[in-house]
Amino acid sequence: MSTEQIEGSLGVAKAVSLCKPGVVCAYPISPQTHIVENLGKFVKSGALKHCEYLNVESEFAAMSVAIGSSAGGVRTYTATASQGLLFMAEAVYSASGLGLPIVMTVASRAIGGPINIWNDHSDSLSQRDSGWLQLFCESNQDAVDTHIMAFKIAEKVGLPVMVCMDGFVLTHAFERLNLPSQEQVDAFLPKYEPREFLTPKEPISIGSMVGPEAFTEVRLLQQRKMLSSLQVIEDVTKEYREITGQHSGGLLDCYNCENADLKLIILGSSVGTAKDEIDRLKAQGINVGLISLKAYRPFPYAALKAAVGNSSQVVCVERAFSFGARGIICPEVKRALEGTSTKVCTALAGLGGRAIYGSTINGIVKHALDGKFKDEFTWFDIDTKVLNSYTRNALGITFPEGPIAESELEATLLRA
């Protein structure tokens, strides 16, 4: 174990390097660039041996090269974000359908248009149904550790893993990071022995055409694999924590939940901000619990239900939503809590890099405690001035200061 004050991207690159991938393919997109730049340096300098580093011509090629190398029986890594994730989407589905244990970082960033390079979760959540495991990181330490665990999880389950870390907020932040030693990682993650791969010694056909006679069954078995990964994530996390002493990974993590009725559910780097604010509130005698949701796919329904317990209210702080519908996390939480009387709603905040401050969290908590979440879905951190500067003239409507509930947005259609 060594402790270094380094950028998150360098930390992730070092973590990936410790896992000794055989192929790394790279196509640059902000804010993922520093990760693959560092890996390129490790390979070229000889620090990372027996690794082919391919500068590819697109994200679609990056994932396709990864498919080829993983099917060729080699531990494979790539990284992307935002538009890049969408550009490779077809291959993303192919990788999971072929059961290839690729690990990919998504340095989460908004999807355009309008083009926006800053952090939210619209990219990673767009691949919700792609058949990849999706693990979210709350800090750079969590990101370092989750990447190392991701290889083991992917290879045990036989499915690819997306490690989602917030772009810029984590990737470009300098922090003290504890990096496990090569010996620790070697003990944890053995040399990759693929279960089946392409070799002339034992020819197999991979990726044949499956018609209606068996497609459903193929999908059912894929879902079974995905379900099995819940236990694998827990087992691997336990093992990793024992070896390194780090408290990272897992399906979810609770903070101050035992004392609180109101609980927030957050994915990613806002968890740290929320923890600080929860401490401040606690000092004022207000107890709020926090559930950091680490695994989004597979969704840990049972673990989440247990974590929520008999709370009367849960607010999902979401950094993406579904157009024409509502939040993306909230419906999953509702499924987990079916049959309970817990009220669940979404506070949408932090889109396209709008910072989620302690004050944002404070506002969400006060809103909840005052019983002001009247709808399932609320636009929380709206800049009313910016909004009204357009709507006043163009639509003839103005919005009041503060959060905008779904019903209030709908009501403006009648007023217009």
Added chain:
Amino acid sequence: MLDKINFYQTGSNTVGNRLINPSMRTEQASVDRPNSLTCGHRACQGCGEALGARYAIDAAMKATSGQIMVVNATGCLEVFSTPYPESAWRLPWIHSLFGNTAAVGSGLAAAAKVRAELNGDSVTPRIIAQGGDGGTTDIGMGCLSGMFDRNDDVLYICYDNEAYMNTGVQRSSATPPAARTATTMPVGEEPGSDWGKGKDVPLIAMAHGIPYVATATIADLRDLETKVAKAMSFHGARYISILVPCPLGWGLKSSALTVTAARLAMETGFYPVYEAEYGQITSVRKIRQKQPVINYLQIQRRYAHLTGKKADPNVLARLQAMCDANIEHFGLLGDEAPQLNPAAIQAYERSKKV
């Protein structure tokens, strides 16, 4: 010498083949042929692509003592050879998508290299990526160009039947002008596929300065085998385009005319057959008996609008002029050697490595 014996046919597995020196016989004439694409697949009767693939892959298998792994694009070849739970491939084979075949090949080649390094193997398996013209010249072009750019150790084979046959004969960028496809119908002022469109991917491949580029047809299978074997003697990115007529898509008057159609494409100059190393054309397959383009067109219903009563002689003249230009540019007649042409700068460095 052999030319004088007209009684026997040559190039088949029958009597005539035995007259050929064993070293000149096709790989398919041997009982030990690899049969990489084995029987029982579901290609149409007279499929040019199945024929081309069988010869090409077996030739590569022979050239590498069986160390071939294949990446296949979506398309007829993939569909007819691997309907779950069957596979006609007797070698390691993978299909991922329509447009990513070259990139999957790059990844597989990287993996093969790393595994050989880690295991201390003396032999590294070689990679062939293959697809139709749609999967190559259109949707797969980005990945193909990237593989050429990095000079990855992959042989890419394009089975060119000049349209999207698997989806029902729609135009691709390899469709020649005036040809009828489902998206370029023989209606309007200029029936069939538009004039002045399309791209020449073998020349584009050469422009990358890669070690080896060749065109071939299924009418000259020994030439095809030789080119595949030669391609396997190079390391780095290589490209072979094989003209594989599609009886269904071309509307050949009989499914027995596949090879004839390919031969006429060569003998008219419609499809120039040549090879190039490091961006320079090194050899050209000369036309043996020059045929007028009408002889090629009239056996294909996709050109029926050019040969019927309402046919426009100007269109025929334009197609003949195209063939004549090919003959002139590539030197398909006569005995002059290919001229030097400008080549990409990276070809210079790559050629020095040999």
